[in-house]
Amino acid sequence: MSKSLFITGTGTDVGKTYVTGLIVKKLREGGRSAAYHKAAMSGNERRPDGSLIPGDALQVKTMSGIEQPLEEMCPYVYETAVSPHLAAKFEGNPVEMDCILDRFDHVCRSYDYITAEGSGGILCPLRFDEQKIQLEDFIKARSLACLMIADAGLGTINAVVLTAEYMKARAMPVKGIIFNHYEPGNPLHEDNRRMCETMTGLKVVACVKEGDTELDIPLELLEELYEENGGTEK
Template sequence: MSKAVFLTGTGTDIGKTYISGLIVKKLAEAGKNPAYYKAAMSGNERREDGSLIPGDALFVQKTSGISQSLDEMCPYVYENAWSPHLASRVEGNPVDLKVVRKGFLETADKYDYITMEGSGGILCPLCFDERRIQLEDVIREFELSSILVADAGLGTINSVVLTAEYMKAHSLPIKGIIFNHYHPGNIMEDDNIFMCEHMTGLPVIAKVQDDATEIETDADVLAALYDEVKIK
């Protein structure tokens, strides 16, 4: 049975894709047959033929070395670097949860560990016109637990605690926190991490430095964070 976990962040450009790539790479190196999936990607460039390149998926594919095709990784790809609800309003092709579900279950049929990345922060709207779909609706659709990705720097205490409290209040389970842009020995960052752990009660899964090519957490420890995919 395939297992999955959801990666959300305290905001956009926090490093979710970077962390996803490192996690998938670690699982692949351990022979755990991993995959990557994302409901909607914004801010993508076009190929010469006019088709859009799913940039986040391409990054994870190259970083991890997995053979999963880009077409399997994301059903909705937009050019404008906006929230998916706005990008689709301008470009067309709004997110439909049935399509997201179909792609996710097809991925679950082929791979053992699915790392599903969110768009932006937890409150990101995926569709607001034809349908009303929030990022948390995707998490609930597959009954996933989340890993929270945060910056180790200034301001993270507020963003981590607010995100964690919102998710707890809305019954969205969190397995722990990964801190990105960490500088060993930085007194402020170390205190930020301590305070976040203390104020949320969530464990720190990893502290990732800039330009890291590996996530130091053991592959079996990471794999234990994934829950069995529930087929409704």
């Protein structure tokens, strides 16, 4: 049975996709059958033929070197750089939960380690009209373990603790934290790491420095963050 991990962030632009690319690369280079999934992504460019390029998926595929076809990675791709629920109001094609789960299950049947990336922070809505679909609905539908990505700099204590407390209250298990843009020896960054661990009870499992091309974590520890899928694989 495949194993999965859901990647969330403390907000937009904390480097969630970049870190996800390093995670998937680590698995692939360790000889693991690795794949990527993102339910919905916004702010994408168009090809000359007018079709949309799933930019985050392309970045992860390029960074990691996985052979998974790009068209398998993301069911919903929007051009407008806003939350998916609002992009769908502008462009049509609103998110359907059955489609997300079917596409995710398809990936799970083909690969052993699936890294599922969220859109924005944990509260980013996927759909908000007559239907309301949140990221946590997808997480709970497949009983996914979660990993939080946070910027190492100013403001991260508040963002990390609030995200952790919300996820705990909503029964979304968080396995740990990865700090991005981390500067070893920076007193603020080192204190943020210590304070976030103390205030959340979560371990900072890795720190990513600017320009890193490898994730500084043992492969065995990374694998332990993944858990068998709790949902239905058809």
